[in-house]
Amino acid sequence: xxxxxxxxxxxxxxxxxAEKRTTTxxxxxxxxxxxxxxxxxxxxxxYWTTHPPFPHSSSDxxxxxxxxxxxxxxxxxxxxxxxxxTAEEEEGGVSSPNSTIxxxxxxxxxxxxxxxxxxxxxxxxxxxxxxDEEDGETCRKxxxxxxxxxxxxxDSFKDHHTLNPKQKLALAKRLGLRPRQVxxxxxxxxxxxxxxxxxxxxxxxKRCVENLTDENRRLQKEVQELRSLKHSPQFYMQMTPPTxxxxxxxxxxxxxxxxxxxxxxxxxxxxxxxxxxxxxxxNMWGPPSTPISRGHYGQMDTYPTLARQK
DNA sequence: CGTGTGGCGCGCCTTACCTCA
DNA sequence: CGTGAGGTAAGGCGCGCCACA
Numbered sequence: 336x337x338x339x340x341x342x343x344x345x346x347x348x349x350x351x352x353a354e355k356r357t358t359t360x361x362x363x364x365x366x367x368x369x370x371x372x373x374x375x376x377x378x379x380x381x382y383w384t385t386h387p388p389f390p391h392s393s394s395d396x397x398x399x400x401x402x403x404x405x406x407x408x409x410x411x412x413x414x415x416x417x418x419x420x421t422a423e424e425e426e427g428g429v430s431s432p433n434s435t436i437x438x439x440x441x442x443x444x445x446x447x448x449x450x451x452x453x454x455x456x457x458x459x460x461x462x463x464x465x466x467d468e469e470d471g472e473t474c475r476k477x478x479x480x481x482x483x484x485x486x487x488x489x490d491s492f493k494d495h496h497t498l499n500p501k502q503k504l505a506l507a508k509r510l511g512l513r514p515r516q517v518x519x520x521x522x523x524x525x526x527x528x529x530x531x532x533x534x535x536x537x538x539x540x541k542r543c544v545e546n547l548t549d550e551n552r553r554l555q556k557e558v559q560e561l562r563s564l565k566h567s568p569q570f571y572m573q574m575t576p577p578t579x580x581x582x583x584x585x586x587x588x589x590x591x592x593x594x595x596x597x598x599x600x601x602x603x604x605x606x607x608x609x610x611x612x613x614x615x616x617x618n619m620w621g622p623p624s625t626p627i628s629r630g631h632y633g634q635m636d637t638y639p640t641l642a643r644q645k
Numbered sequence: 646c647g648t649g650t651g652g653c654g655c656g657c658c659t660t661a662c663c664t665c666a
Numbered sequence: 667c668g669t670g671a672g673g674t675a676a677g678g679c680g681c682g683c684c685a686c687a
Contacts, residue, residue, distance in 0.1 A: 478675060479663070497655085519676055522655070527674090529656090 480520070484510045488520050496525055 480488070491498070491506055498506065498521055500514075507514040 480675085500654095516675080518654085520674095522657095523674065523676085526656075526658095 478516070480512075484512065488517070488524070492521065492524050496528070497521065 487510055488506070491502075495502070498517065503514050503517050506512075507517045510517070
């Protein structure tokens with residue numbers, strides 16, 4: 336259901352061609368995933384192909400690598416995520432497709448606030464060894480997931496980047512978390528993933544810019560050389576007037592004068608006499624009358640019309 | 646069948662907390 | 667021990683989708 340939105344994001348992300356998108360996507364697993372972490376199976380799934388990149392800070396590149404380090408600290412603290420009392424109640428409410436979370440998010444704010452102020456918070460606070468006084472002051476207490484919880488969530492994330500209510504409930508129950516916590520974790524995880532994707536895409540774009548700049552330089556240099564060649568008298572003397580040159584639009588063979596005798600016939604075109612189409616004038620000194628794709632240019636060392644004259 | 650409404654999940658941005666150097 | 671930076675759980679808000687009246 337969110338795919339539409341994500342697809343929209345994709346179109347917003349980068350104005351890549353489809354090919355480039357593919358290329359970018361292929362870059363991801365090796366760049367994003369920390370060396371100690373195998374690429375998640377979901378990379379082949381759908382996420383990367385449907386999730387767009389956006390420019391963000393570069394700091395998040397470290398996130399994944401830091402995750403392992405960071406989880407160290409999880410074990411240091413007390414397990415603050417014991418199954419809250421309300422979790423069971425929430426599960427009990429799952430009878431409709433909307434289920435728990437729906438009922439939770441139905442009153443999202445009140446639910447969150449309610450959880451914060453009542454027994455959940457009490458339990459969380461007590462599990463962290465926080466006194467009641469502290470607990471009463473602020474309802475927002477940072478909960479750190481344990482290493483095991485994070486690992487399970489990561490595994491689950493590899494399978495699917497979104498959870499349906501049943502999966503969420505099951506996961507929450509398994510981890511001893513509130514469904515809302517699981518939901519939040521997945522939301523944040525998706526955000527982190529997207530951030531990293533953006534980083535990769537930015538790098539890719541940078542390389543593209545560099546390559547294009549280089550190529551632009553090269554082409555300008557080439558134009559310079561050709562211009563100087565053009566003004567060389569020796570060059571003129573060896574040439575028939577450009578206006579007499581014609582090229583068959585079909586086979587692209589160059590013919591000179593009214594005889595239409597093709598010159599410079601490519602080896603692969605040697606064969607039965609070719610019926611040339613209406614010859615088109617070949618202007619050697621200006622740009623091609625019809626745009627030529629980069630790919631076409633890329634196959635040649637120099638400007639196409641001149642290349643044929645060599 | 647088109648329309649208004651409420652529920653729900655998500656993305657995005659932000660805040661608050663936590664850990665570490 | 668204090669402090670700033672970085673990471674992350676969670677809050678808030680808006681949006682789109684869907685079911686239903």
